[in-house]
Structures are given as C-alpha cells and as structure tokens.
Amino acid sequence: MILLHGTGANGVNNWGTIAPSLLNEGYCVFAPTYGASPLLPGIGAAQRMTDHVNEMTTYLDRVLDATGAKQADVVGHSQGATVGMHLAKVTRPGRIASVVSIGGFAGGTTEAGLPGLASLATVVDLEGLAAENSRNLPDGPLPMPFPSMLDINEHSPTGQRLFAGGSPFHGDTSYTLIASALDGLVPPAMSFPARNYPNVTTHVLQETCRHNGADHAALYADPQTVDLMLNALDPATAVAPRCWPTSPISGAIGAVPARGSVPNN
Numbered sequence: 001m002i003l004l005h006g007t008g009a010n011g012v013n014n015w016g017t018i019a020p021s022l023l024n025e026g027y028c029v030f031a032p033t034y035g036a037s038p039l040l041p042g043i044g045a046a047q048r049m050t051d052h053v054n055e056m057t058t059y060l061d062r063v064l065d066a067t068g069a070k071q072a073d074v075v076g077h078s079q080g081a082t083v084g085m086h087l088a089k090v091t092r093p094g095r096i097a098s099v100v101s102i103g104g105f106a107g108g109t110t111e112a113g114l115p116g117l118a119s120l121a122t123v124v125d126l127e128g129l130a131a132e133n134s135r136n137l138p139d140g141p142l143p144m145p146f147p148s149m150l151d152i153n154e155h156s157p158t159g160q161r162l163f164a165g166g167s168p169f170h171g172d173t174s175y176t177l178i179a180s181a182l183d184g185l186v187p188p189a190m191s192f193p194a195r196n197y198p199n200v201t202t203h204v205l206q207e208t209c210r211h212n213g214a215d216h217a218a219l220y221a222d223p224q225t226v227d228l229m230l231n232a233l234d235p236a237t238a239v240a241p242r243c244w245p246t247s248p249i250s251g252a253i254g255a256v257p258a259r260g261s262v263p264n265n
Contacts (some may be wrong), residue, residue, distance in 0.1 A: 001073050001233075002063060003031040004056065006103075007045045007146050010036070014077055017221045017251065018229065021259075022075075025230060025237075030063055030197030032056070034083070035148070045079050048153035049158040052083050056231040057091040064095065071097040073233055077220050078103050078186060082162070088244055089170040090161050100176040100229045103183055103219045105152050106168050106200075107174075167197065175200045176232035178225055182206070182248065185216040203228050209243035214251070221251025227259055 001022055005014035011031035022029050035047040035053050045052060061073055074096055075130035081104020150156060154163040162168045169175055179191035181204055185238035192202045203210040203223050214222040227241035239260035245253045 001027040001029045001075065002056075002060065003029065004074060004076040005031075005033070005044055005082055006076075006078030007149060008043055009077070010042050014080075014220055018075065021226045021230065025234070027073075027233075028067065030059075032059055032106065034059070045083075045148060046146055046149070047148060049082070049086075049148045049156070052079075052148060053086040053091060053158065056083050056247060057087060060087055060092055061165070062092050071095055071207075073098045073100070075229060076102065076104055077150060078216065079148060081105065085168050085175075086158070086162055088173045089168060093170050094172060096170070096173050098176070098233060100232055101175065101177045102190065102225060102229070103179060103186050103191065103216050104177065105186055105190050106177055108191055130246040135250045169193075169197055169200060171199065173199065174232070176228065178219070178228050179203070180205045180212070180214045180216070180219055182213060183198045183216045183219070201232065211243055211245045213248055215248040216247040217249045218246055218251045222246045223252055223259075225258050230259070248262065 003011065003019060004016050005011055009195050010033040015031050019029050019031055033041070033044040035045040035052045036043060037046055040046070060072060064070070070208065072095065074081070074087065076084040076099065081099070081101035084096070084099045084101070088099050146164055151158045151159045153159050177191050177200065179186070179188040179202070181188060193200065205214060205222070209224050212222065212224055214225070219225050223242040223246070227239060231238035231241070241255065242259065244256055
C-alpha cells in the first residue's frame with residue numbers, strides 16, 4: 001500500500017488517520033514524501049508533475065522489488081491521486097491493482113484542474129508570466145510555488161498523457177473516487193469523470209451522511225472516508241461506513257466509534 005500526499009503536505013502529516021487504519025487491517029504501508037525541495041524537505045509535491053511521477057514510479061519499483069508483490073494499491077489525497085493515476089495508466093500499467101482517490105481530480109472537463117487556475121491556464125500563459133516576473137526580481141529568479149498545480153488538468157503535457165484516449169483510467173485497475181460536497185478546492189464535479197466506467201466507483205460523502213462536514217483538508221481525517229477506502233480495498237470485509245460528525249480542517253468531532261459499530265444514517 002502506497003500513500004501519496006497532497007500539495008504542500010508530506011508523508012507524515014497527511015496520513016495520521018489513514019495510515020494507522022490500514023496498519024490495523026494488516027496492510028504493509030509506505031508513505032513517502034515526494035517532490036520536496038532540499039531547502040524545505042517537509043513540504044512535498046512542490047515540483048512539476050513530471051518530477052513527481054518519475055520519482056514515484058521509481059519508488060513503486062523499489063516497493064515491488066522489496067516486497068516481492070506483483071502489484072500495489074495506491075491511496076492518494078488531492079494531487080497524490082493524480083500521481084497515482086499516472087502510475088496506474090501511464091508509467092506502470094498493470095502494476096497498480098487499485099487507486100483510491102480522496103479529493104482528487106479525474107473530471108477531464110474544459111474547466112478541469114484547480115478552480116480559477118487550470119481553467120485560466122487555457123487562455124493565459126501563467127508559466128510565461130511567472131518566468132517574466134522572476135526575471136524582474138533584483139535577487140534573481142523566484143520559482144513559482146507548487147508549479148505542479150498548473151499540471152492538474154487535461155491540457156498540460158502530463159495531463160494530455162493521462163487523458164489520452166479520453167479517460168484517465170486504466171482498464172485493469174479498480175478506482176474508487178471519494179469527494180465531499182463541501183470541498184471548495186476539488187468538488188465532486190471535478191473529482192468524478194463525465195461518464196460512467198465499469199471499474200470506477202464514486203462516493204459523495206454527504207449523499208449518505210448529512211452530518212459530514214469534511215472539506216478538502218479534513219477528508220483524510222474522516223471516519224466515513226476511511227471506511228469507504230477500506231471497503232474498496234477489501235470488499236469481502238466491507239462494513240456500513242461510519243456516519244460521524246466531521247468539521248472542516250480539523251476532522252472528526254469527539255471520540256470516534258470503532259469501524260463497523262455505527263450504521264450509516
């Protein structure tokens with residue numbers, strides 16, 4: 001099991017809820033920090049998408065070699081879901097058994113990518129503007145923060161490779177896409193594809209749990225998300241996902257009951 005964090009996060013702070021949940025179910029968990037700069041090693045996913053995909057492709061190969069497994073599962077939050085989908089379809093097709101996307105992008109619409117950024121990138125040369133601003137700085141170039149955010153759409157060079165053939169999905173990989181109606185960064189309309197695929201399952205948290213207030217930052221600390229993820233990874237042991245009050249940013253409220261002890265209502 002490989003956990004891929006989101007933009008600006010790392011392999012520790014993104015997975016304080018999900019990693020222990022997987023370990024408790026017997027999974028072998030790997031949670032790398034990818035795309036970090038030497039000056040800020042705790043801030044990941046800070047390079048270009050090509051760099052992230054190449055780094056995690058090599059990492060996947062090392063995990064498979066070390067464990068002797070033929071395939072790995074991937075759970076990704078936000079940008080991490082996009083990286084995982086690249087592994088599954090573009091760089092290592094057949095080596096990823098399942099991808100669980102938590103607030104990730106798989107929409108492939110003309111408004112694809114982060115709101116107000118990727119759609120703007122289709123008509124404005126953001127990279128050119130960033131380069132021009134850097135040239136005018138007295139102390140030399142200042143790199144654009146998190147430039148991979150320009151790549152999380154179907155128009156970028158990496159996005160075109162992922163969406164080649166009209167879909168970001170590999171036919172032999174299982175995909176579970178989890179989204180929140182309260183996610184102001186990557187809402188369900190961008191998390192889900194425009195049409196149905198037999199190997200893709202989608203979940204909007206609030207459709208089955210009106211108490212769930214998770215936003216983009218709280219998705220990976222949400223009991224319902226955890227249960228949906230575990231159900232997707234092992235359908236034979238699926239339980240009714242916990243419907244438990246969750247607040248934006250901070251996650252679940254109060255002492256959370258054990259998995260399988262609270263019905264979804």
